[in-house]
Amino acid sequence: MDRQPPALNDKRTKAMDEKFCSTCGEIIKIKAEICPHCGVRQKGQISKAALMLFAFFLGGIGAHKFYTGKYWQGIFYILFCWTGIPGLIALIEFIIYAFTSRERLQEKYSANGGGVVIAVIACGIGFIFITGILAAIAIPQFVTYRHRAYQASVKAELQSLSVAQNVYFEEHGRYSTNLSELNLESNPMVTLEILSADDQCFEAIGEHEKLEDTLTMDCNGLQ
Numbered sequence: 706m707d708r709q710p711p712a713l714n715d716k717r718t719k720a721m722d723e724k725f726c727s728t729c730g731e732i733i734k735i736k737a738e739i740c741p742h743c744g745v746r747q748k749g750q751i752s753k754a755a756l757m758l759f760a761f762f763l764g765g766i767g768a769h770k771f772y773t774g775k776y777w778q779g780i781f782y783i784l785f786c787w788t789g790i791p792g793l794i795a796l797i798e799f800i801i802y803a804f805t806s807r808e809r810l811q812e813k814y815s816a817n818g819g820g821v822v823i824a825v826i827a828c829g830i831g832f833i834f835i836t837g838i839l840a841a842i843a844i845p846q847f848v849t850y851r852h853r854a855y856q857a858s859v860k861a862e863l864q865s866l867s868v869a870q871n872v873y874f875e876e877h878g879r880y881s882t883n884l885s886e887l888n889l890e891s892n893p894m895v896t897l898e899i900l901s902a903d904d905q906c907f908e909a910i911g912e913h914e915k916l917e918d919t920l921t922m923d924c925n926g927l928q
């Protein structure tokens with residue numbers, strides 16, 4: 706049992722325009738589509754340069770896997786391309802390809818140029834799809850979050866107005882109708898207005914310039 710793979714023990718000389726049949730191992734012409742010895746159709750010749758370029762530039766989406774017809778592996782590259790891990794693996798594969806002879810690569814892989822087009826299209830569709838889903842989730846949440854933040858800043862301004870009104874009440878026995886009397890350092894984005902004030906109570910509204918609704922406060926607190 707000293708049989709070895711043909712690539713290792715093959716001492717037959719093959720010319721530049723010849724290759725080994727992928728099925729029976731006989732020497733045939735590189736351009737032969739069908740082996741004259743066994744009659745099996747030959748797979749597409751891989752280009753080492755194309756394989757390396759795909760691995761380097763599009764490896765993160767598995768283009769080199771699609772190029773070599775390994776579609777399932779390619780699909781995993783696409784599925785996990787966002788993690789950056791496939792890109793890292795592809796870079797390692799690029800280095801391995803660089804140090805592997807063209808003959809060895811051609812024995813190992815067969816080319817499928819259309820596969821690369823499939824990879825690019827599949828990744829493009831996937832990218833649009835995932836971006837759409839993320840946007841659909843994130844945008845409403847962001848809008849809600851921003852709305853709450855604006856409301857919080859209006860509440861804070863009204864709270865300091867309330868404190869200032871109570872200080873004013875201690876001194877004057879009534880609440881102020883005039884904002885400038887209260888010496889408020891106000892947020893330029895928030896507009897406060899005192900609707901009414903007397904010796905019993907006051908009422909004020911606050912509005913953020915990015916909010917459509919207003920918040921109301923009186924001497925008992927936020928409404």
Ligand SMILES: [Zn+2]
Pocket residue numbers: 726727728729730731740741742743744745
């Ligand atoms: Zn053959």
